[in-house]
Every structure is written in C-alpha cells, then in structure tokens.
Amino acid sequence: MEITFKNCHKYENGCFKTGSFADTLPGKGVSVSFSDCIIIPAFCDVHVHLREPGFFYKETIASGTAAAARGGYTDVFSMPNLNPVPDSAENIKKELDIIEKDAVIRVHPYASITKAQKGEELVDFDKLAPYTSWFSDDGRGVQGESLMELAMCKAAENGQMIVAHCEDNALLFGGYIHDGEYATKHGHKGICSESEWGPIKRDLELAEKTGCKYHICHISTKESVELIRNAKRRGVDVTCETGPHYLTMDDSMLEEDGRFKMNPPLRSREDREALLEGISDGTIDMIATDHAPHSAEEKSKGLKGSLMGVVGLETAFPVLYTELVKKGVISLEKLIELMSINPRKRFGLPETDDYCVYDLNFEYKIDPNAFLSKGRSTPFEGKNVFGKCVLTVCDRKVVYR
Numbered sequence: 001m002e003i004t005f006k007n008c009h010k011y012e013n014g015c016f017k018t019g020s021f022a023d024t025l026p027g028k029g030v031s032v033s034f035s036d037c038i039i040i041p042a043f044c045d046v047h048v049h050l051r052e053p054g055f056f057y058k059e060t061i062a063s064g065t066a067a068a069a070r071g072g073y074t075d076v077f078s079m080p081n082l083n084p085v086p087d088s089a090e091n092i093k094k095e096l097d098i099i100e101k102d103a104v105i106r107v108h109p110y111a112s113i114t115k116a117q118k119g120e121e122l123v124d125f126d127k128l129a130p131y132t133s134w135f136s137d138d139g140r141g142v143q144g145e146s147l148m149e150l151a152m153c154k155a156a157e158n159g160q161m162i163v164a165h166c167e168d169n170a171l172l173f174g175g176y177i178h179d180g181e182y183a184t185k186h187g188h189k190g191i192c193s194e195s196e197w198g199p200i201k202r203d204l205e206l207a208e209k210t211g212c213k214y215h216i217c218h219i220s221t222k223e224s225v226e227l228i229r230n231a232k233r234r235g236v237d238v239t240c241e242t243g244p245h246y247l248t249m250d251d252s253m254l255e256e257d258g259r260f261k262m263n264p265p266l267r268s269r270e271d272r273e274a275l276l277e278g279i280s281d282g283t284i285d286m287i288a289t290d291h292a293p294h295s296a297e298e299k300s301k302g303l304k305g306s307l308m309g310v311v312g313l314e315t316a317f318p319v320l321y322t323e324l325v326k327k328g329v330i331s332l333e334k335l336i337e338l339m340s341i342n343p344r345k346r347f348g349l350p351e352t353d354d355y356c357v358y359d360l361n362f363e364y365k366i367d368p369n370a371f372l373s374k375g376r377s378t379p380f381e382g383k384n385v386f387g388k389c390v391l392t393v394c395d396r397k398v399v400y401r
Contacts, residue, residue, distance in 0.1 A: 001029030001398070003391070005357075010039040011336055025396055032401070034357055034390060038332075041340040042074035042354035042392060046163070046347055047138070047217055047241060047288035048313065050076075050107065053094055054083025059293040059374045062102040064313070067291075067373035069400035071313040072356030072389045074105045075349060080112040081139040087112045087123045092131045104399045105392075108347075110163065113137045113151050119144060125154045133160050133348065138217055141167035141199050148203060152212035161213040161347070164203055166224075167264075171195035177303055178251045178265040186256070188303060191265055197223035204231040207238055215346070216240040218290050220264040222274030229283040239346050241288040242275050244316045245379055248323040258299040258306025259377040262292070266379075276329060279338065286343040287335075289316050293375025311375035315366055317358065318385035326386060354394050362388035 005021040021039065045068065051059035068076050078095070086092035092111055099107045111128045113135045115121045119142055125135070135155060142148045142164070155162050171192055177183050179190025200216060204227060207214035219225065219240050231238050245262065250272045254260050278284040292309025299306045317339065324330050344352075366383045368376040392400040 001025040002031040006035040044075040044343040074354040074394035136163035152210040156212040166199035193221040225278040239285040263308040299377040318387040357391040
C-alpha cells in the first residue's frame with residue numbers, strides 16, 4: 001500500500017519538517033494521498049477503561065481499541081476494575097486472550113495492587129511479573145498506609161511500577177462534584193481537594209522511602225501539582241498525568257447532566273490554572289484520557305445519580321489542540337511530548353514507527369453519535385474543534401482511515 005503526503009508537516013526529533021513524503025506499507029491496498037496535514041508519532045494513553053472482561057455492555061476490547069485508533073492512539077493501558085479483576089496469572093490471562101483476539105492496537109493490561117481491589121491483601125507481584133510491570137487499583141485508592149508501603153517495596157524489588165488512584169474515602173462524605181461554588185449554589189454534595197492531595201502527600205513520602213517507581217493518576221488540584229513539583233526536586237521517582245477535561249474546563253462550566261460527572265471532578269479555575277502551569281514547567285509529565293465508558297442509562301441520571309466517568313479517546317487531541325495549541329498556551333511539539341513521547345518513555349515501551357495523520361484545518365462539532373466507542377458521554381459534546389484524524393498506522397498496518 002502506497003501512501004503519499006504532499007505539502008505536509010512531519011514531526012521528527014522534536015521538530016517539524018515540511019515537504020512531500022511517502023510510505024509503503026506491506027500488503028495490497030489502494031494508494032492514498034494526503035495534503036496539508038501533520039504526520040506525528042501515534043499517541044499512548046496510560047489510563048483507559050476497556051471494560052472487558054466483565055462489563056462488555058459499556059465497552060469491549062474491540063470497540064475501545066477502534067475508538068483509540070480513531071483518535072490516533074496505538075498504545076493504551078487498560079485499568080483493572082474488571083470482572084474478574086486481573087489479580088492473578090489466571091485472571092490476567094483471560095484479559096490477554098481477548099486482547100490478542102480483538103484488539104486493533106497494542107493494549108497493556110494493569111494488574112491490581114490488591115486482591116479483588118478490596119484494599120486488604122496484596123496480589124502476588126512475582127507471579128504476575130511475566131504478564132505486566134504495572135500495578136494499579138484504579139477506581140479505588142489504597143487506603144492503608146502500611147499496605148501501600150508493602151506494595152511499593154515489592155514493586156521496587158521487582159522493578160515494577162505502582163500507578164495510584166489517590167483518594168481518601170474518609171474525606172468523601174458522599175460527595176460527587178467539586179466542593180466549590182457550583183456545589184454550594186445548586187445544593188450538591190462536594191468532594192474536597194484534600195481527598196486527592198492527602199493520599200498523594202502520603203504516597204510521595206512512601207515512594208521516597210522505598211525507591212519505588214511511582215505514577216499518579218488524573219491529578220486535578222493545585223495542591224497536588226505543588227506536592228509533586230517539590231517531590232521531583234527532592235529526587236523522588238514520580239511522574240503524573242492529568243486529563244483533557246481538567247486542563248480545559250472547571251466547575252464554573254458544569255451543567256446538570258451526567259456527562260459532566262467524573263472522578264476526580266472538575267475543580268476550580270485556580271486548580272485548572274495550576275495544572276496548566278504544571279504542564280508548562282514539566283511537573284505534569286503526560287496527558288491521559290481516563291476513558292471511562294458507561295451505558296446511556298447509567299449516565300442519564302444527572303450529576304447526583306449518574307455513574308462517574310466520561311469517554312475521551314476520540315476527542316483528546318482535537319480538544320487539546322483547539323484549546324491549548326491554537327490559543328498559544330503550549331506548542332504543538334509540547335502536546336506531542338505529553339501524548340506520545342513521555343508516556344512511552346516513562347512506562348518503558350520500545351520505540352515505534354507508528355504514526356497518525358491529522359488535518360488541523362478541519363473544523364467540526366463533536367458528535368458522540370459518531371464515536372466508535374460504545375460510550376457516548378462527554379463534556380465536550382457539541383464543542384467546535386479543529387483537527388481530524390485521517391489515518392493511524394500501527395505495526396505497519398492501517399488501523400484507522
């Protein structure tokens with residue numbers, strides 16, 4: 001298959017080169033040509049929920065990876081809140097079998113930190129080592145300090161990574177959106193910022209003590225940014241991610257609709273500004289979508305009653321390009337680092353020649369009905385964005401066009 005690029009901009013070694021390019025892929029296929037596009041390294045998302053096995057009515061490996069390919073991703077990391085939980089070799093093999101059969105891109109499964117994600121007993125890190133190097137109880141925080149320290153010690157011993165959803169259950173008090181002005185004005189129960197930054201503070205001290213490779217999921221508060229910034233200055237082996245919605249939205253933009261409900265919640269404008277500063281100065285290492293599909297019925301009950309989670313694989317780059325790059329907040333090169341280069345480097349993935357092609361001049365309105373994901377709930381529904389993925393190549397195969 002012959003692919004030609006005319007008057008395109010190709011990212012190589014940290015910068016763009018403009019000109020005409022060509023690629024020949026194995027196998028037969030109709031020749032295609034693109035013009036006035038960008039050719040960039042395919043994205044890597046270290047935080048997605050593919051819901052299979054166990055919750056195929058929300059998403060499947062097939063639908064989730066098709067959505068990822070449509071967004072320009074060729075590597076995704078699947079979270080372990082599944083049924084069965086991948087807390088043993090037997091259980092993670094079940095997930096790997098589906099991945100091998102149905103995935104159109106590479107999927108890297110997490111094992112859980114604790115058995116059945118109950119936060120009571122550690123999994124066998126040694127027996128899971130042949131299948132994964134990454135451990136998370138995402139969807140739940142590990143509440144016990146001594147248990148988390150034991151997990152970090154074992155991970156450090158094996159060269160594995162702890163990937164933490166930081167949330168103190170004792171500080172939730174039934175909250176479901178940020179404990180800010182919107183919650184007060186509309187009579188909603190709020191989630192305080194300390195429920196996130198408190199466990200982060202604890203875990204950073206443990207990571208420093210144990211020498212564990214530690215990654216923090218979906219940070220959303222200004223205090224979290226400052227704690228991580230200071231830990232990095234001390235030499236703690238820590239990285240973190242935030243999501244597109246936390247960088248481009250805050251709780252002043254909430255509506256009484258389940259598509260605005262996720263965990264952690266949209267925080268204040270001051271928190272969003274701190275996240276953007278963290279992106280700019282390198283405190284925040286990468287952007288991950290926390291793609292978390294639910295059924296339409298599960299997301300139809302407003303802010304209070306809907307389940308937490310929104311989809312993001314098919315909207316991440318267009319939203320970030322429109323809101324951050326076009327508005328001069330960060331450069332396109334910086335966005336590529338955050339979505340492609342940094343996550344692969346931190347999570348130890350080999351270099352790849354995968355790429356995606358985006359038409360940055362294409363303007364459109366986000367329509368969830370066009371998603372390949374089974375999930376349709378996004379706070380960006382109806383938003384005008386620039387940037388359409390027109391091609392994704394993974395392992396020298398076209399996986400989206």
